[in-house]
Amino acid sequence: MARKKIALVGAGMIGGTLAHLAAKKEMGDIVLFDIADGIPQGKALDLSQCGPIEGFDASITGTNDYADIAGADVVIVTAGVPRKPGMSRDDLLGINLKVMKSVGEGIKTHAPDAFVICITNPLDAMVWALREFSGLPHNKVVGMAGVLDSARFATFLAWEFGVSVRDVNAFVLGGHGDTMVPVTSYTTISGIPVDDLVAMGKSSKERMDEIVKRTRGGGGEIVGLLKTGSAYYAPATSAIAMAEAYLGDQKRILPVAAYVDGKYGLNGLYVGVPAVIGANGIEEVVEIKLNDDEKANLKTSTDAVEELLVACKNLDGDLA
Numbered sequence: 571m572a573r574k575k576i577a578l579v580g581a582g583m584i585g586g587t588l589a590h591l592a593a594k595k596e597m598g599d600i601v602l603f604d605i606a607d608g609i610p611q612g613k614a615l616d617l618s619q620c621g622p623i624e625g626f627d628a629s630i631t632g633t634n635d636y637a638d639i640a641g642a643d644v645v646i647v648t649a650g651v652p653r654k655p656g657m658s659r660d661d662l663l664g665i666n667l668k669v670m671k672s673v674g675e676g677i678k679t680h681a682p683d684a685f686v687i688c689i690t691n692p693l694d695a696m697v698w699a700l701r702e703f704s705g706l707p708h709n710k711v712v713g714m715a716g717v718l719d720s721a722r723f724a725t726f727l728a729w730e731f732g733v734s735v736r737d738v739n740a741f742v743l744g745g746h747g748d749t750m751v752p753v754t755s756y757t758t759i760s761g762i763p764v765d766d767l768v769a770m771g772k773s774s775k776e777r778m779d780e781i782v783k784r785t786r787g788g789g790g791e792i793v794g795l796l797k798t799g800s801a802y803y804a805p806a807t808s809a810i811a812m813a814e815a816y817l818g819d820q821k822r823i824l825p826v827a828a829y830v831d832g833k834y835g836l837n838g839l840y841v842g843v844p845a846v847i848g849a850n851g852i853e854e855v856v857e858i859k860l861n862d863d864e865k866a867n868l869k870t871s872t873d874a875v876e877e878l879l880v881a882c883k884n885l886d887g888d889l890a
């Protein structure tokens with residue numbers, strides 16, 4: 571059987587980390603694409619030289635030519651610019667929308683059968699734009715955010731309760747912005763709802779509110795510390811989990827930015843929801859019951875995504 575092919579569009583901090591993880595896991599042969607001359611080639615060479623030490627069999631190549639992504643099974647997109655301290659994700663809209671146009675066209679021409687995972691911010695708007703420019707079916711284009719946001723929530727909860735992160739199943743819905751919705755009612759530790767643990771006196775409502783707030787600002791906290799870019803280890807790890815779910819037809823239910831049309835009262839929007847990922851890409855969006863507060867928070871979050879889409883559509887005219 572031929573090896574799978576993973577194309578990484580954007581060979582920056584996340585792109586390089588994705589290549590390293592995919593190679594270590596022997597997910598397939600890897601092509602790193604970037605517009606910067608030398609960066610994908612240099613990273614590919616450096617990463618190839620990990621092979622003899624780690625003992626992985628994977629061809630890793632760097633390119634500035636979209637033709638080299640031809641036949642990719644999975645494309646992960648990180649092309650664009652990241653945030654600097656003081657910037658919101660939305661400040662990236664104008665620059666990264668232009669990038670999504672060229673990336674979408676490259677995918678449309680050379681890898682139309684791929685499962686495409688977008689990471690570029692502002693995520694919910696960029697995954698929408700990438701889908702529009704690539705023309706791929708909605709079930710084959712998805713955004714990575716919820717896996718990361720849930721991992722951040724789970725990390726803080728594991729620290730709070732003094733338990734293994736492996737036992738925490740945390741859940742974040744909505745857009746990938748400060749209005750995202752960490753849902754405590756669906757968040758459990760070894761099956762025990764965190765709300766029950768709070769009622770048992772293991773933590774307090776105030777601490778939970780602080781953890782929710784820290785999760786919402788989780789990306790910004792790292793940008794503030796790094797000063798020159800944004801998080802990359804956990805974002806890359808999250809996208810790899812999604813790619814593995816697709817390649818292995820795992821039917822995992824993961825929180826991802828999926829196209830929602832008809833569920834959650836939404837019409838034609840990419841936003842963070844639980845979805846089944848298998849060999850057909852996004853196989854189902856799972857609609858869960860929310861309490862009134864959660865519904866109101868989700869509405870605030872999806873309104874923010876809708877506003878970004880309006881801005882995108884206005885800018886899109888300038889790109890035509």
Ligand code: A3D
Pocket residue numbers: 579580581582583584585603604605606609648649650651652653662666669672673689690691692693714715718746789799800801802805
């Ligand atoms: P960075 O290290 O700057 O890498 C981006 C790469 O994109 C650079 O190597 C650029 O040369 C390249 N690039 C720019 N324009 C193009 C183009 N037209 N075609 C191909 N490549 C291009 O950034 P990063 O890897 O740290 O972050 C990448 C993106 O991910 C940014 O938009 C971040 O904001 C975003 N991000 C999203 C999350 C989510 O959870 C959704 C988390 C962290 C970062």
